[in-house]
Amino acid sequence: MPAMKPRIRQDLTVVELDGEAVIYDDESGELHHLNPTATVVFTLCDGTATVKELSADIADAFSQPADEVEKQVRTLLREFRNANLLEGNMVSSAAPKGKGNGKAKVKKARG
Amino acid sequence: MEFCGWLDRTFRRYRVAGEEYPRYSVLIPGAGESSGKQFNILYKQTSALVRTMDLNTLARALLAEMESLSFRDRDDAIYTEVGMLTTNGTRALVPGRFTSFLGRLGRRQIERSGVSLPGTMYVTIDPNSGRVVPAPPSLKIPKDAFDRLAEIGPTNGSSDRVFVDEPSPVDVVFWVDNMSEVPFHPLSRGFVLSRLWTWTVNAPKLGRTAIEGLTRLVEPTRCYGLEISDSRQMLENIVAAIKSA
Numbered sequence: 001m002p003a004m005k006p007r008i009r010q011d012l013t014v015v016e017l018d019g020e021a022v023i024y025d026d027e028s029g030e031l032h033h034l035n036p037t038a039t040v041v042f043t044l045c046d047g048t049a050t051v052k053e054l055s056a057d058i059a060d061a062f063s064q065p066a067d068e069v070e071k072q073v074r075t076l077l078r079e080f081r082n083a084n085l086l087e088g089n090m091v092s093s094a095a096p097k098g099k100g101n102g103k104a105k106v107k108k109a110r111g
Numbered sequence: 112m113e114f115c116g117w118l119d120r121t122f123r124r125y126r127v128a129g130e131e132y133p134r135y136s137v138l139i140p141g142a143g144e145s146s147g148k149q150f151n152i153l154y155k156q157t158s159a160l161v162r163t164m165d166l167n168t169l170a171r172a173l174l175a176e177m178e179s180l181s182f183r184d185r186d187d188a189i190y191t192e193v194g195m196l197t198t199n200g201t202r203a204l205v206p207g208r209f210t211s212f213l214g215r216l217g218r219r220q221i222e223r224s225g226v227s228l229p230g231t232m233y234v235t236i237d238p239n240s241g242r243v244v245p246a247p248p249s250l251k252i253p254k255d256a257f258d259r260l261a262e263i264g265p266t267n268g269s270s271d272r273v274f275v276d277e278p279s280p281v282d283v284v285f286w287v288d289n290m291s292e293v294p295f296h297p298l299s300r301g302f303v304l305s306r307l308w309t310w311t312v313n314a315p316k317l318g319r320t321a322i323e324g325l326t327r328l329v330e331p332t333r334c335y336g337l338e339i340s341d342s343r344q345m346l347e348n349i350v351a352a353i354k355s356a
Binding site: 013015016017018019020021022024026029031033034 | 299
């Protein structure tokens with residue numbers, strides 16, 4: 001089975017200010033705010049690299065041990081999947097449909 | 112009683128039968144109580160939203176609050192619960208609920224600080240330009256409503272509070288940071304954008320339009336977190352942060 005290459009959903013509205021991504025999901029009505037580390041990982045999720053390749057790139061760029069970076073990347077990807085920010089997510093039966101419940105929500109992903 | 116008559120005439124078409132729980136109340140000094148030296152006060156439940164010597168300012172603040180009751184359901188602009196203050200030509204946004212806290216200071220303290228406090232707890236933002244703009248009025252009031260105020264009590268001719276009368280860019284956005292241990296510190300614009308979203312009452316209705324408009328507002332600004340302190344100190348910190356650039 002080929003390794004997955006994570007890709008962010010193309011229907012999200014993403015803005016980046018001061019190295020931090022703010023992501024609006026029109027489907028759920030939720031807003032997500034990522035710190036700089038999570039933003040780096042998020043923006044690299046373009047569907048062209050496996051998790052190992054992505055982690056190796058980050059480790060090289062920041063001169064960090066590759067295995068430690070991979071642990072952090074996998075943690076972040078789990079958070080992204082739980083927040084339904086990646087393509088190919090399994091949507092749970094409990095997840096809200098449509099425009100959410102009318103309340104503005106912000107979630108923060110920590111890297 | 113004269114101000115009651117003004118209220119009745121101005122908002123007559125919105126009068127309801129029976130009793131409702133009062134959300135707002137107004138204190139106007141009586142004619143025999145040195146009325147030129149006492150504050151007119153607009154309360155929201157038990158919070159003093161605006162304290163002002165100028166009756167026109169109080170009436171505008173009251174009208175703005177009445178208008179704000181419809182913001183959640185509107186999609187003609189972005190409506191965010193922040194107020195705009197000005198100092199030395201700089202326009203800054205502060206959380207709306209924080210405005211009444213700052214307003215506790217005496218008139219002379221506020222004047223000495225060089226800050227003009229917000230007259231409203233909300234700003235209206237044009238999503239296309241990201242500028243704060245006057246709120247499109249939805250309430251129908253008599254055209255001469257504010258002209259008649261001068262017959263009732265003191266009006267200074269110019270307000271001692273900030274009202275948005277024309278499209279204006281914002282220079283600084285403040286947030287009250289309950290974790291801060293320094294008077295003020297820079298905040299990322301990404302963080303402030305996410306906070307403004309939570310305070311935008313019609314964000315769910317506008318969705319993507321709101322986030323794009325708020326981004327246009329925040330992008331050119333400087334952002335600061337303020338340490339929680341007493342009103343005087345926080346006002347000084349606001350001035351210091353603005354001057355720090």
